[in-house]
Amino acid sequence: MSEVIEANQKDARNAGAATDRARSGSGSLVIDHVGITFTARRDNKRYRAIKDVSFEVRENEFSCVVGPSGCGKSSLLLAVAGLIPISHGAMSFAGTKIVSPERDRAVVFQSSSLLPWRTVLANVTYGLEMMKVRKREARERSHRVIELVGLKGFEGHYPHELSGGMQQRVNLARALVVDPQLLLMDEPFAALDAQTREVMQTELLRIWGQMRKSVMFVTHQIDEAVFLGDRVVVLSKGPGTIIDDIVEVNFPRPRTDEIKRTPEFLALVDRIWDCIRGGASVSP
Numbered sequence: 001m002s003e004v005i006e007a008n009q010k011d012a013r014n015a016g017a018a019t020d021r022a023r024s025g026s027g028s029l030v031i032d033h034v035g036i037t038f039t040a041r042r043d044n045k046r047y048r049a050i051k052d053v054s055f056e057v058r059e060n061e062f063s064c065v066v067g068p069s070g071c072g073k074s075s076l077l078l079a080v081a082g083l084i085p086i087s088h089g090a091m092s093f094a095g096t097k098i099v100s101p102e103r104d105r106a107v108v109f110q111s112s113s114l115l116p117w118r119t120v121l122a123n124v125t126y127g128l129e130m131m132k133v134r135k136r137e138a139r140e141r142s143h144r145v146i147e148l149v150g151l152k153g154f155e156g157h158y159p160h161e162l163s164g165g166m167q168q169r170v171n172l173a174r175a176l177v178v179d180p181q182l183l184l185m186d187e188p189f190a191a192l193d194a195q196t197r198e199v200m201q202t203e204l205l206r207i208w209g210q211m212r213k214s215v216m217f218v219t220h221q222i223d224e225a226v227f228l229g230d231r232v233v234v235l236s237k238g239p240g241t242i243i244d245d246i247v248e249v250n251f252p253r254p255r256t257d258e259i260k261r262t263p264e265f266l267a268l269v270d271r272i273w274d275c276i277r278g279g280a281s282v283s284p
């Protein structure tokens, strides 16, 4: 019975997300009552990873998605990228239904996806080569983005000559150079040490401040989500994941590391932690 009540309360929150949607601009990502199922190889049975999730990433907004391990954060991001299908509901970006990967959405993954035999410059130009962009324009655009991500001077380096943080900068440059409207980031800093991660968070905000893309950022780290995001979408424990909460983060920008020590910041982190801890499993 309590599960039913909880589900009803969460449905009400989903309805709130739908109202947000009505107010949104045209360049937004709309995730509308989406479910994702997988067929498990072990027994060939259908497994409902995401049950019913609705939220929106407004135009130029930085939205973070957090939730317990295995709740379906990465699956949701892959579905938005058009890389895996949804089983019900609908997803659209800038008013167009998402059915496959398109150039308006670029993904940055946790692990480096660089081509080891290509230099930094050649890795960044790769996507433009695939798009048949003229060589000269491709080089100019790549140089601009390499400078933006702070790697000027490293154009001729190979991936193995770079630190983990620098490799993630190249991954970001590769995503940005094709000029997507929506940047999808799946725990991009998870493999970095704590210090580099903090530097990269600030760097990402600087870059985002200059480029102003819409961002959907998946992370395990609640403080990272609160530091980066305009909003934090909190998913419930899987399987059968729904939304537990959508937290507005109103700290002014530009943000610096100092806000992480403020009572307001710590209170938001606590609120999300409580939500994740208290989020009882919901039946699929």
Ligand SMILES: Nc1ncnc2c1ncn2[C@@H]1O[C@H](COP(=O)(O)OP(=O)(O)OP(=O)(O)O)[C@@H](O)[C@H]1O
Residues within 6 Å of the ligand: 038, 039, 040, 041, 049, 067, 068, 069, 070, 071, 072, 073, 074, 075, 076, 220, 238
């Ligand atoms: N291709 C797949 N086939 C079958 N099951 C899958 C597949 N991909 C994901 N799953 C299952 O779906 C659920 C959600 O996985 P997902 O990786 O999206 O969660 P997550 O929240 O990103 O996890 P984590 O935080 O641990 O990275 C998990 O139970 C996972 O085992």
